[in-house]
Amino acid sequence: MKFYVIGDVTVDHLYHLDRLPAPGEEVTPRHASMKPGGAGGTISVTLARLGHSVTLAARVGDDPFAEYALSRVRESGVSENAIQRDADRLTSTITVMQTGAGERAMISDGAANRQLDPAKLKARDIEAADALIINAYAMIEGPQREYALKAIEAARSAKTRVPVFIDLGTGAVNKAGTSLKADVLGADYLMLNQHELQALTGTSSISAALAQLGEAGAQQVVVKVGKMGSITWTPTETELVDAVRPEGKVVDSTGAGDTFTAAFAHAILGGATMAGAARAANAAGALAATGIGAQERPITAADLAGALPGMVASAPAAAPAAPARTTRARKTSAS
Incomplete structure (x- = not known):
């Protein structure tokens, strides 16, 4: 399968702390590291490791961090044809501070990524893809937002409509x-966590938020609900898909959500139902958290097959022309 991914590539500075520092306080981390990251990079690397052909659209600076940010992208065989260089801005960096109790704070600099030039987007590249995946950081500001919206339009207007996944x-x-x-x-598929769902809709419950999205025209939504797993939703059915417990200790949640997105898209294009794809994605996200860094723990087809017996190791020859529909699933009460 061919995926076109739009999203950030970054250098992540990770600090594991006993507690987050108070204003003006200096603390010593239990562990510190620097890793390649960014939603676009992590989604692309995961898909490439699963055997897909992937093109990543992102922008980096003309600096040493650029090579490091792209190192796993390059190792995984992701196409860099849509990677842009910016002589005036630095490669994006993110500082992540997290505690063993799950508290987390971040400092994020969009830098070069936000300047992704839409004039360089080639509609034929979108039309040739089996799916377009966009992380919403690419949709908030700057030329990168125009690039993402232009890509969505190209996917919609393609002779064979290209499914769009937005995380x-x-x-x-x-x-x-x-x-x-x-x-x-x-x-075609909207993925987000509970906080994002409620902030996006201005509501105080999952059920109210999903109802609002349905009234606004959403068709297929996946809500990540942490230790509970995920919820798949369509206008006619809702299902809670239980979390998959990973083998190994959970040490770092950085990039777990991006890995979830990649695994979900992989499974959908492989013929899985929404619930089946969510189950595989739950497993992938959990496994990703057993390594330090967004792209540290490779997710393999064998990993996903264990969570979803019978799922093909690679996607079929042709992607679905329209979003897949789930079969009747058990109703849940989400609030």
């Missing part, structure tokens, strides 16, 4: 708020 991010939703909703409703 939100907490920082993107916190910055754009409910104004982001109109842009993401065009997704």
